Amino acid sequence: MTVLPLQFKNVCYKAPSKATDEAMPLIKDMSFTLEPTKRTVIIGPNGAGKSLLLRLCHGLIQPSDGEIVWAKANAAQHQAMVFQRPVMLRRTAAANIQYALTLNKVPKADQADIIDDVLTKTGLRRHAQTQARVMSFGEQQRLAIARAWALKPEVLFLDEPTASLDPSATHQIEELVNAMHQQGTKIIMTSHDLGQAKRLGDEILFLHRGRLLEHAPAEQFFNLPQNDLAQAFIKGDLLWWKRGEGARKNPKHSR
Ligand SMILES: Nc1ncnc2c1ncn2[C@@H]1O[C@H](COP(=O)(O)OP(=O)(O)OP(=O)(O)O)[C@@H](O)[C@H]1O
Ligand SMILES: [Mg+2]
Numbered sequence: 031m032t033v034l035p036l037q038f039k040n041v042c043y044k045a046p047s048k049a050t051d052e053a054m055p056l057i058k059d060m061s062f063t064l065e066p067t068k069r070t071v072i073i074g075p076n077g078a079g080k081s082l083l084l085r086l087c088h089g090l091i092q093p094s095d096g097e098i099v100w101a102k103a104n105a106a107q108h109q110a111m112v113f114q115r116p117v118m119l120r121r122t123a124a125a126n127i128q129y130a131l132t133l134n135k136v137p138k139a140d141q142a143d144i145i146d147d148v149l150t151k152t153g154l155r156r157h158a159q160t161q162a163r164v165m166s167f168g169e170q171q172r173l174a175i176a177r178a179w180a181l182k183p184e185v186l187f188l189d190e191p192t193a194s195l196d197p198s199a200t201h202q203i204e205e206l207v208n209a210m211h212q213q214g215t216k217i218i219m220t221s222h223d224l225g226q227a228k229r230l231g232d233e234i235l236f237l238h239r240g241r242l243l244e245h246a247p248a249e250q251f252f253n254l255p256q257n258d259l260a261q262a263f264i265k266g267d268l269l270w271w272k273r274g275e276g277a278r279k280n281p282k283h284s285r
Pocket of ligand 2: 080081082189190
């Protein structure tokens, strides 16, 4: 049995505001279901709540209201996450992967083969004994994917994994994401690069100011977005002047 689907039921997330002592709503009444196999891309302007949503999904923060439901109880053991800036320990590339394997109780006897396999798949085999922190940004991000891949997760979360990478490094990461997808890992990622969302997304969640304004198959979203803010976003319009709008057009997702 798989850990998917993942269901959000009227999920809200509030963070305390130092200035007013009131809780600020940052994720507002979100309900959706994410099925296995499809690559899900979460898009929206800066500050829309993409990273917070991913952190909620991955259990790094807890909802203030509503429910997050996985199909299986121990879902956390079947997930991995790759962040925008790779977080590497001060040791070699291989040792970084080994640390994750040990933490996840993978038997020592199996570790060397797994490490070799994922370093090969990510094109980093020659860097096995390189200190992770001296590797280039793009290499470190591939190493972050290798480390996640080593755990054979059912679900991989990626938060803007190529935001600071050049086109060639971006392409390499996208290939790896697709390779994991083809091996059966559910991909849930954020991006504010529309080209990337088109290339990688099977379905799109469009967020704006903490609300889910549209959830649609990628082709439909890019050809015929229902929400007017989503239309503006796709056209490349700036959205700051449209504050508060968008709740009107898509009553299904906007309250
Ligand atoms: N702990 C916190 N306390 C207060 N506000 C927060 C906290 N975490 C996030 N926020 C605010 O919540 C909003 C959404 O943040 P989030 O990082 O999810 O945006 P994002 O869509 O990922 O943006 P970006 O594209 O810039 O990465 C932002 O306005 C941010 O300032
Ligand atoms: Mg973010």
